[in-house]
Amino acid sequence: MTKLEKAMQLAQANLGRSVVRINATAQQEQFQKQKEYSIFGVKNTEDIPDSLINKLRQNEHFLFLTIDKMADLGRSVDIDLVNPLTYRCMTGSTSGGCVNILKGITDLCIGTDGGGSVLAPALSTNLYSFMGKGVGLMLKNGSLSTDGLPFAPGVGVISTRLNPIRKAIQALTGRAFTKTNESIRIMTPASGCMMLPTGEDAHTVLQPILSQLPKQFIIQEHTFADCYNRTALVEEINRLIAADVADLFLTLEGPIDVYSYDETIPKKFEGPLPETLCANASKSFVKAVNICGCSGFTIPHSRLATGFVVTCPCGWEKADMGYTLACELEKLVSLPAIFEKYFINREKYVTPNRFK
Missing domain, CATH: 3.90.1300.10 (Amidase signature (AS) domain)
Structure with a gap:
């Protein structure tokens, strides 16, 4: 066949x-x-x-x-x-x-x-x-x-x-993606500012991967005010891009829509039920990338329904940097057999x- x-x-x-x-x-x-x-x-x-x-x-x-x-x-x-x-x-x-x-x-x-x-x-x-x-x-x-x-x-x-x-x-x-040998500044969430639905700190889960990246990648941390409030996050990302403090943003997000559904519609209703249905936010940068006018990659993690999000500011130069990072992440994480x-x-x- x-x-x-x-x-x-x-x-x-x-x-x-x-x-x-x-x-x-x-x-x-x-x-x-x-x-x-x-x-x-x-x-x-x-x-x-x-x-x-x-x-x-x-x-x-x-x-x-x-x-x-x-x-x-x-x-x-x-x-x-x-x-x-x-x-x-x-x-x-x-x-x-x-x-x-x-x-x-x-x-x-x-x-x-x-x-x-x-x-x-x-x-x-x-x-x-x-x-x-x-x-x-x-x-x-x-x-x-x-x-x-x-x-x-x-x-x-x-x-x-x-x-x-x-x-x-x-x-x-x-146009094809081109890997770059230039230094790439990556901004990641600092300790304590981005909690995963599992209750773990995204910063802690990211560390074993970040430590294996080549020296080409310069890691810097930032304490985001509210990673799961899209309006606030979009404003913060745009501000950081305008200040040119990093080439890329890297987050780990998920498990997506497992413990509860991360959707806005139920939250618009009154009473306690919306908080039950949407109690565990699981989507952060994924909801903001497009609204910020950026490009983005996702690379799956070996964890279920979880992966890396690489946010690339506008333009091919940043997209090529994002592709360079995505290729490295692809090497470092393998999915279950x-x-x-x-x-x-x-x-x-x-x-x-x-x-x-």
Whole structure:
């Protein structure tokens, strides 16, 4: 069975769930591709222009297969899909794309990010991602976040590794990431200012990784006033960028949407229940990257639904620095072997009964 045949079988089995539509001409298009092509899906939103998707579709290294489910109304929690790793509601709004990658339908997906809708779903499923607003991958239509912040969505790519993302970004922008040998100033949260939903200090969990980074990376700490208040955090990030005190910001975030759901909508209701539903904030910089006009990478940690967030101020120079750091982080953290077996190598693939 070919790669495409297996992907199409799985896509058919998931129609009406994580898959909205299947490209009817995929089998014909495969003959125009290189032998080792990547299969991709696109978020079910009209905001992504065909001209952008066609850059991938016409590239000999990529084959378009699925329109992927988006969380209803673009919400940051998708009440229709279950996260295959955490058994909780899937993080949105680029939700179906991540599920389809873990199911082995696609190798990567294209999504949009207003306040974390690419970066957060990738974190919640231990996948890699890049959101490229800071390098011009953005949509023209503006909107308001649920907490009243204006933004124009960015476009991003999610995959199982950094290399497919690098190739996709080159196809979409015409420019490839370039590793730099220059010194890179990285700002991380100081001790005590960013607590994870587990009750641990993010600073403490980050230290073993930071200590292994090459000397090229100059680590500096900053006490953020409120890492989980998006309005305050956006203002603080913008202030720090304007002061040019760092090249990149690095945080560890998660587990995403496990202990409770980090969404604004329930918080707008009265009574004690919203505090119960949303008691453990799990999204910090992921909700602010796009609104600050930055680009961002996520790199999965070996912890469940947890990963690194690399925030890159606007421009290709900073994005290249972010890619340099992301590549180092990719070397330092390995995911559990069972994750690789089930979701990357798909060793447990079983042909759906309807196709026997």
